[in-house]
Amino acid sequence: MHAGHGTAIFFTQLLLLVLVGRLLGEVMQRLRQPAVMGQLLAGVLLGPSIFGALMPAWQHAVFPDNEAQKKMLDAVSELGVLLLLLSTGLETDLGLVRRMKRMAIFASAGGMLIPFVCGFALGWHLPDNLLPHPEARLVTSLFLGTALSISSVKVVAMVIREVDYLRRNIGQIILAAAILDDTTGWIIIAAIAGLGASGSVDLGHLTFSLGGTLLFIVLCFTVGKRAVAVAIRWTNDRFTVEMPVLSAILVITFVLALATDKLGVHTALGAFMAGVMIGQSPILTEQIEAQLRGLIVALFAPVFFGVAGLSVDLTILLDWRMLGLVAGLILIASIGKFTGCFIGGRVGGMSSAEALALATGMNARGSTEIIVASIGLSLGVLSKDLFTMIVIMALITTLIMPSVLRRALVRIPLSAEEKARLEKEAAEERDFLPNVERILTAVDGSANGRFAAWIAGLTAGVRGTLTTVLAPAPATTDDSAAVDAGECAGLDAYEIALAAATHAVSRAPGTPGVEEDKPVKPGEKEREAARLVLRERTGKAPQKTPELPHGPVKEGKDETPDDETSSNAAPKHEPVGEAHDDKRVSEAKEEGEFVADDPSDTAREQEAAQPESSDEAVRISDEIAKGYGFVIAGFDAPGQESDSDVPPLPLPTAVLPLTKAFDGAIAIVLAHGDHARQLDAPLDILVPVSGTDYSRHAAELAITLARAANAPVTALHVSARVAPGMLHRRWRPRVLHPDTAEAAMLENLHxxxxxxxxKLRTRLLAGGKVEDAILHQIHHGKHNLLVLGVQPRFGDRLNFGAVSHRLLEERRCSVIVLSA
Incomplete structure (x- = not known):
């Protein structure tokens, strides 16, 4: 056979496997079954059982019994295994396992132990003619026990999602137990694969494999997780080629697969652990994940499952003894898994109905079982007949499970606690800030820039959101005072944000309820959490977190700090910080002071770094292109000349190109009063609300800052209704009682x-203009921060409307303009 003919056969095989697999997958999907079952059936249909029986000459021509030809298809299939396990790892939610750890651990342990014993016993008593190597019965028995123990996360998740039980307690417990099953199963299979290489128990080899596997897993969950996040972040931010992150993900997967192969265990473990670590990276956006999933679903999954189906020979069922063995295998696998999960669930504290649903859901083997069986066949641990039996068992248990699980789930009542949690989660899905993956903070060395860095640090610290602080490089000049100002412009932005993040972490716990009047100095745990949120792009963490002076500070009171601090570190080049926190941080209780440099330096600081230069604008535009969901901007606001009939918006000139380059939410920070001199001066926040999306986004930001700084926050709605006394000769706003629509809006904010x-305070005023009412509330409420939600109106000049224009012109406090 010449090379060209072999290539033509190879592409014909791919054509048939992808085409028939996708068509049958569509049929199965319409029957509310997993699409992978259709892809497996495509292989069975094209294999010796049907195509080979009906048209043997044609089947042999397309799938010849040629070693070289088989290796070409097997290579694509092996790559499919790695990518499928990568995909499984990406979907592994370790946080879910941690939340449901007690029930999940007991359910998984029971659901693995009993079927493992049953599978091992079955393998030990199988006739020799079913074993590939009767002398290596131990390895086959161990592998068979493991194969009967694990469940299919994909199938379980599909059914639970279809019946809308994914966020229910029982759905999360089933999914967590399946994830634990998968993780434990792949570790065991990797170890057994090492035994399969020699065919016998070699204590030295076994010790090396098990020890290396445990060390590999420990490294993956510690330094590996952070290293992978840094690698993906660095690739995303530095490369300009198309889809660099996707290439980085594949490189990481192949490197870890080779590492496990060197340990003497199967490459499947490396691919699975790569998926687990990559899945926790904050830059695995939906678009990147969709690209990877598309590659797997469109090509590699149909080929892999099709190749697995080609190895299935249903003619063995014509022998009644083999048919009996298949029925026995299905019964042993189902009864063992069902019994183990039910007992484990009850021991873990589940009710009988919940344990029944758990045992039913965990009985689906699906794609995971087929992958395991294929690995066993390739290692020579399973014979073709035993492989066929396992695949048939996986098919039947998977096809039966969905309809049975649906009936079991609907019988579980919804508790009051669960109903409240589901309502809360549904509401949070509509929020703005929780869905932001990355924040960009673009600042200069002005008072606005320093306060913006502080605001960004508070937001990042309390939300645990990956944040980049982009500041201009220090200016070079002979004037020593200007050099100091340049150092402040370039150096302080990151350190200020880091201090604010530490402040937020120590003041705002992950759960509601901050203990008052018990200030505690932030410890290393809080500082480390802040460093995770704000890290230099170069990867070098700061030598020391900026210290805040601490003292007995009362909640919400403006206390005099013990001392004042200002930056005196050596200048750095382009300090940029970014990182992420993959979990909420535990409660701490402290409020500190971070005092900015002498305000007399403001003029020199403004000269030190002006972001409106073309180079700086390009730099900010390039940074925005790296993928951000929210931008916080703080720039100097020099006088602006108007060459248009539209009056200039009283905002920094650098804001206009920023709003044109970025179509997401932008917070423009303007410092005033104490906040221009003392960054962490107490906040008293006012947010006008009107029922619009952009005013709600502003309310979210205001509440987040109130949570981070433990500050009071007031929501003001200015009603258009007529109130008693509004015709009074002298104007003043009138307090109203809310009507139905206004009450619903304020209740939503509460x-x-x-x-x-x-704790949110609300105020409803009527009378006069909206801007007059807001200015009145700022004065009488003594608020020092206005969070103003606006909607940009683009013309020949940026415009936020007359109300925003006047509030900015007559600015009486610090303002954050949130353009959404």
Whole structure:
């Protein structure tokens, strides 16, 4: 056979496997079954059982019994195994396992132990003619026990999602137990694969494999997780080629697969652990995940499952003894898994109905079982007949499970606690900030820039959101005072944000309720959490977290700090910070002071770094292109000349190119009063609300800052209704009682505040213009921070409307303009 003919056969095989697999997958999907079952059936249909029986000459021509030809298809299939396990790892939610750890651990342990014993016993008593190597019965028995123990996360998740039980307690427990099954199963299979290489128990080899596997897993969950996140982040931010992150993910997968292969265990473990670590990276956006999933679903999954189906020979069922063995295998696998999961669930504290649903859901083997069986066949641990039996068992248990699980789930009542949690989660899905993956903070060395860095640090610290602080490089000049100002412009932005993040972490716990009047100095745990949120792009963490002076500070009171601190570190080049926190941080209780440099330096600081230069604008535009969901900007606001009939917006000139380059939410920070001199001066926040999306986004930001700084926050709604006394000769706003629509809007905001552990005050005024009412409330409420939600109106000049224009012109406090 010449090379060209072999290549033509190879592409014909791919054509048939992808085409028939996808068509049958569509049929199975319409029957509310997993699509992978259709892809497996495609292989069975094209294999010796049907195509080979009906048209043997044609089947042999397309799938010849040629070693070289088989290796070409097997290579694509092996790559499919790695990518499928990568995909499984990406979907592994370790946080879910941690939340449901007690029930999940007991359910998984029971569901693995009993079927493992049953499978091992079955393998030990199988006739020799079913074993590939009767002298290596131990290895086959261990592998068979493991194969009967694990469940298919994909199938379980599909059914639970279809019946809308994914966020229910029982759905999360089933999914967590399946994840634990998968993780434990792949570790055991990797170890057994090492035994399969020699065919016998070699204590030295076994010790090396098990020890290396345990060390590999420990490294993956510690330094490996952070290293992978840094690698993906660095690739995303530095490369300009198309889809660099996708290439980085594949490189990481292949490297870890080779590492496990060197340990003497199967490459499957490396691919699975790569998926687990990559899945926790904050830059695995939906778009990147969709690209990877598309590659797997469109090509590699149909080929892999099709190749697995080609190895299935249903003619063995014509022998009644083999048919009996298949029925026995299905019964042993189902009864063992069902019994183990039910007992484990009950021991873990589940009710009988919940344990029944758990045992039913965990009985689906699906794609995972087929992958395991294929690995066993390739290692020579399973014979073709035994492989066929396992695949048939996986098919039947998977096809039966969905309809049975649906009936079991609907019988579980919804508790009051669970109903409240589901309502809270549904509300949070509509929120703005929790869905932001990355924040960009673009600042200069002005008072606005320093306060913006502080605001960004508070937001990042309390939300645990990956954040980049982009500041200009220090200016070079002979004037020593200007050099100091340049150092402040370039150096302080990151350190200020880091201090604010530490402050937020120590003041705002992950759960509502901050203990008052018990200030505690932030410890290393809080500082480390802040460093995780804000890290230099170069990867070098700061030598020391900026210290805040601490003292007995009362909640919400403006206390004099013990001392004042200002930066005196050596200048750095382009300090940029970014990282992420993959979990909420535990409660701590402290409020400190971070005092900015002498305000007399403001003029020199403004000269030190002006972001409106073309180079700086390009730099910010390039950074925005790396993928951000929210931008916090703080720039100097020099006088602006108007060459248009539209009056210039009283905002920094650098804001306009920023709003044109970025179509997401932008917070423009303007410092005023104490916040221009003392960054962590107490906040008293006012947020006008009107029922619009952009005003709600502003309320979210205001509540987040109130949570981070433990500050009071007031929501003001200015009603258009006529109130008694509005015809009074002298104008003043009137307090109203809310109507039905206004009451619903304010109740929604109270719910938002309650979810964040913040007490929200509301005020409803009527009379006069909206801007007059807001200015009146700022004065009489003594608020020092206005969070103003706006909607940009683009023309020949940026415009936020007359109300925003006047509030910015007559600015009486610090303002955050949130353009959404």
């Amino acid at each position: 719910s938002l505040a309650e979810r964040n552990g913040v």
